[in-house]
């Protein structure tokens with residue numbers, strides 16, 4: 001098989017995957033070749049409406065002109081500078097990210113899991129040997145530390161022994177959470193809206209209990225905003241909609257608009273917890289991804305834009321309810337609904353109706369369209385969904 005052919009058939013790509021890639025993914029039988037706005041195109045030019053946005057990555061949709069220009073410009077100037085020297089884009093992004101969130105300091109990473117690894121090390125540096133409390137059904141990533149914070153037996157058991165020092169509490173039990181936190185606790189990690197487990201907003205009383213327990217015990221409250229941050233829920237950060245500020249926040253996914261960037265952000269009090277040599281990364285915070293992330297923030301960190309995200313999310317949620325779908329949940333453009341055979345519906349929508357979304361499990365379908373989606377595209381997606389539901 002020729003590796004230089006741009007337009008390989010799907011069968012060729014499947015064969016190539018079998019031959020060359022470790023078998024960690026269960027892919028659906030479509031190969032995308034190009035994207036524009038909310039649309040993806042396969043090699044034959046068929047258009048698919050993208051209501052997944054790379055799992056909350058393509059916040060500005062595909063090939064957004066400002067993002068493309070910023071990446072092209074930076075790529076032509078300088079791609080990489082090791083962290084042994086100074087480089088302006090990453091430093092400016094750090095200041096900006098801090099100013100629009102917790103006001104402290106930033107460590108850059110290359111992914112969500114890595115941003116959480118940084119947070120795990122930071123909270124342990126802050127309270128040595130302290131335990132980390134996590135919520136049931138949370139997803140914090142696949143690297144060993146982040147996996148240890150992800151209480152899913154099927155994901156964890158093959159890789160035991162895990163990193164010790166994590167304690168799991170039920171997702172809906174504020175009393176259990178309160179009781180689990182004490183002077184031995186380094187941190188409580190919370191995804192304000194759990195994404196991978198099927199879009200489950202954490203109840204206000206549990207969030208409040210986490211905040212109070214941390215304040216009482218000196219533990220740090222860490223919000224994983226990797227999936228729910230960067231404008232996804234109609235506020236720049238999901239915590240703004242909850243009236244609770246964490247001590248540490250991790251972000252990734254949508255921040256780079258498609259390029260791999262993650263970040264761990266602190267309050268001012270925690271900005272100097274790490275000392276020189278405590279943590280590092282070759283690529284993280286490099287000029288290319290920083291130029292992309294700055295452009296994403298230029299667009300998303302805007303009151304009018306975020307108000308529209310809320311309005312568009314309400315329109316989509318109302319449309320889902322009008323279709324008779326049950327358990328419509330989430331906030332902004334981070335939504336899900338119940339379906340008795342979610343994987344089959346996802347497949348039918350993709351292959352017969354050319355609508356891209358995602359089953360988070362056997363009975364749950366998730367929608368994460370680009371934040372730039374239009375109301376016409378929302379109505380079109382609802383029409384395609386209605387047709388698939390028959």
Ligand SMILES: Cc1ncc(COP(=O)(O)O)c(C=O)c1O
Nearest residue numbers: 111112113139140141195226227
């Ligand atoms: C809430 C949350 N945390 C962490 C991660 C891990 O991010 P990454 O896949 O970039 O390592 C994800 C990915 O889905 C996520 O949704």
